[in-house]
Amino acid sequence: xxxxxxxxxxxxxxxxxxxxxxxxxxxxxxxxxxxxxxxxxxxxxxxxxxxxxxxxxxxxxxxxxxxxxxxxxxxxxxxxxxxxxxxxxxxxxxx
Amino acid sequence: xxxxxxxxxxxxxxxxxxxxxxxxxxxxxxxxxxxxxxxxxxxxxxxxxxxxxxxxxxxxxxxxxxxxxxxxxxxxxxxxxxxxxxxxxxxxxxxxxxxxxxxxxxxxxxxxxxxxxxxxxxxxxxxxxxxxxxxxxxxxxxxxxxxxxxxxxxxxxxxxxxxxxxxxxxxxxxxxxxxxxxxxxxxxxxxxxxxxxxxxxxxxxxxxxxxxxxxxxxxxxxxxxxxxxxxxxxxxxxxxxxxxxxxxxxxxxxxxxxxxxxxxxxxxxxxxxxxxxxxxxxxxxxxxxxxxxxxxxxxxxxxxxxxxxxxxxxxxxxxxxxxxxxxxxxxxxxxxxxxxxxxxxxxxxxxxxxxxxxxxxxxxxxxxxxxxxxxxxxxxxxxxxxxxxxxxxxxxxxxxxxxxxxxxxxxxxxxxxxxxxxxxxxxxxxxxxxxxxxxxxxxxxxxxxxxxxxxxxxxxxxxxxxxxxxxxxxxxxxxxxxxxx
Numbered sequence: 001x002x003x004x005x006x007x008x009x010x011x012x013x014x015x016x017x018x019x020x021x022x023x024x025x026x027x028x029x030x031x032x033x034x035x036x037x038x039x040x041x042x043x044x045x046x047x048x049x050x051x052x053x054x055x056x057x058x059x060x061x062x063x064x065x066x067x068x069x070x071x072x073x074x075x076x077x078x079x080x081x082x083x084x085x086x087x088x089x090x091x092x093x094x095x
Numbered sequence: 096x097x098x099x100x101x102x103x104x105x106x107x108x109x110x111x112x113x114x115x116x117x118x119x120x121x122x123x124x125x126x127x128x129x130x131x132x133x134x135x136x137x138x139x140x141x142x143x144x145x146x147x148x149x150x151x152x153x154x155x156x157x158x159x160x161x162x163x164x165x166x167x168x169x170x171x172x173x174x175x176x177x178x179x180x181x182x183x184x185x186x187x188x189x190x191x192x193x194x195x196x197x198x199x200x201x202x203x204x205x206x207x208x209x210x211x212x213x214x215x216x217x218x219x220x221x222x223x224x225x226x227x228x229x230x231x232x233x234x235x236x237x238x239x240x241x242x243x244x245x246x247x248x249x250x251x252x253x254x255x256x257x258x259x260x261x262x263x264x265x266x267x268x269x270x271x272x273x274x275x276x277x278x279x280x281x282x283x284x285x286x287x288x289x290x291x292x293x294x295x296x297x298x299x300x301x302x303x304x305x306x307x308x309x310x311x312x313x314x315x316x317x318x319x320x321x322x323x324x325x326x327x328x329x330x331x332x333x334x335x336x337x338x339x340x341x342x343x344x345x346x347x348x349x350x351x352x353x354x355x356x357x358x359x360x361x362x363x364x365x366x367x368x369x370x371x372x373x374x375x376x377x378x379x380x381x382x383x384x385x386x387x388x389x390x391x392x393x394x395x396x397x398x399x400x401x402x403x404x405x406x407x408x409x410x411x412x413x414x415x416x417x418x419x420x421x422x423x424x425x426x427x428x429x430x431x432x433x434x435x436x437x438x439x440x441x442x443x444x445x446x447x448x449x450x451x452x453x454x455x456x457x458x459x460x461x462x463x464x465x466x467x468x469x470x471x472x473x474x475x476x477x478x479x480x481x482x483x484x485x486x487x488x489x490x491x492x493x494x495x496x497x498x499x500x501x502x503x504x505x506x507x508x509x510x511x512x513x514x515x516x517x518x519x520x521x522x523x524x525x526x527x528x529x530x531x532x533x534x535x536x537x538x539x540x541x542x543x544x545x546x547x548x549x550x551x552x553x554x555x556x557x558x559x560x561x562x563x564x565x566x567x568x569x570x571x572x573x574x575x576x577x578x579x580x
Contacts, residue, residue, distance in 0.1 A: 008453070015411060015456040016418070016433070017449055018441035027453065030511055034454055037512050038400045041470055044477070051472030052479060053302060055288045055528020056552065060331055075195050079422035088420050091431050 001035045096121050097258040101315040108166045115166030119148035122168050126259050133235050135253040137173045139213035147210040165208025170260040173214035176295035184297045185217040185229040188424045188443035198295025199327045207322040216250030219445045221299045228447045237576040242501035245275030251309045252279035257579035262310040262319050268303045270521025273533040277496035277545025280535045282316050283309040288528035289334035292327035300409035303525040312572045313562035317341040344560040355390030355489030366499045372537035372544040373495045390485040394477045398523035404471035411455030479527040492549040496533045500542035534562045535571040
């Protein structure tokens, strides 16, 4: 399968990755060759086969609904690029 | 001191032949002296190491060591979060990230009295088979500094091979413990999915990621695995099992062992010189009383394409958290929120990571889920059924780890698909979730070749037994590259 420039631009937007003009042809080639390689899966008949999400088919454990975490906001926010009054700052979203 | 086994180091510490501080200083000195050539460490934690060594010495002196490994140093792959210490995952995105807590594997190591020497280099977010995608530069193979060490746990493999650390942690999503172990001539084990907690292990593809030991020998790997495995409620796929001593079966006889050899692992693409080394190793097992038969893994050729749907899909989801807002890299002067996301991710991630995020984003995007992700999960079932069938006939499957010995730096980075195909013998194991090891089995052009041992679910102790018996009869695992002796 060969991807077009517009496909790659759309994918990059969905993935929230800025691509430069120079990057686009390279990623278009790379992604096309990866999807061409993946195509061979289509030759396999998988009708009726249960998809495998976990090697041991384990299911998610349940736990009692109790508070188990303490507030560590100050600690965690030490890694944040920009905070003020305990809030994460981003460029203005609503004018 | 650096060529001693973990058992010898443990005895040396207990007999007061040397202290943990002396032992730790010895390895720190070796890192200082040699790592400029290898680039196997991203961060060396000298102060932490010496403080932990001092504490270990006190426990040893009081006759109260917390485990057989108390006082012995190790290195952690920089994918494991270490509280208060930079945890980069090989990425510019996390170059400024100081982990706010310890991974389960790290706290278990501390509880066992292990001494952390530092954090090892790796492919960015564990995506790569050569260690060339690291933001911190490629790691060199200690056997030949022109060659790659393999990846993604290339720093851990190179550090152990050059004896800059007696053991190191690794993670394996598609071969990232076994392939660098093979290319650097050490012993590495990927456990059954769910045995080692993923808590604090930076996520790549959650249904495949598994941590494991990298060490000089199977005996060392068994001791190290004892200090890594354990149920952890903080990992939703951690398995609740009774604790097992992975050294318990090491000395069992392998007389009558049934070895399966899949013809699919010896087809086109395998370097005939690698095939010869692997065949000679299997002959050695026959001489030790094992029998060999063919097994078929008819869907193995589908493992790489299925993996390159599943792993990127899970990575695109896991790596969505790197948004430039809460932690990690943020671009300069974003003009709006979208620009903040897009440029932070464009500048913070390297090109292989971006490629995989985009492949996964496309595969999961509206209208494509059934055609790609669901299809790949069905193929995954077929691959896992192949193993089930094979293990109803044999005790262990043997074959190569990598189709070639270590290739040269820069040789393959241009073409992603060629690089992906070098994982053809390792990926199906992750898809099935079974355990597998790589052990040193010889050399081609002075570059190491690994033998892969694949076992059924929870057969780690048996695999280590099989590996140990080979290592009792051969000395490939004891060889150290001359430049680092």
